[in-house]
Amino acid sequence: MVFHVMAQHYWDTCDGAKRAKSDPDVKPRVDTQRWVEGNDKVKVISAIGHQTLHRMFAIVESDDYAEVQALFTDQMWNGPIEVLPVNDMIAQRKGFGEWGK
Numbered sequence: 001m002v003f004h005v006m007a008q009h010y011w012d013t014c015d016g017a018k019r020a021k022s023d024p025d026v027k028p029r030v031d032t033q034r035w036v037e038g039n040d041k042v043k044v045i046s047a048i049g050h051q052t053l054h055r056m057f058a059i060v061e062s063d064d065y066a067e068v069q070a071l072f073t074d075q076m077w078n079g080p081i082e083v084l085p086v087n088d089m090i091a092q093r094k095g096f097g098e099w100g101k
Helices: 015-018 067-073 088-096
Strands: 003-010 043-050 054-061 081-086
Touching: 003 067, 067 081
Parallel strands: none
Antiparallel strands: 003 054, 003 081, 043 054
């Protein structure tokens, strides 16, 4: 299944802002952004960010919603996350034999 993920955080929960203020409790970026690489259960197809809004978007693929949720667990502590199942419309169009027509 393909999922669209939107993760929102705020200036006061932003790991980057905390790092800039030398917060000793914030994990290093190499750890907080590890989700971008995916894992054995979740393939990250696309990961993009809108830094001025403190919002991240991802398109991921997995057989299990719970695995997607687990991948983004660390992000959930910073703000709301929306995980929506979506259809690959390019694959659908090709599957219907309509591509290029």
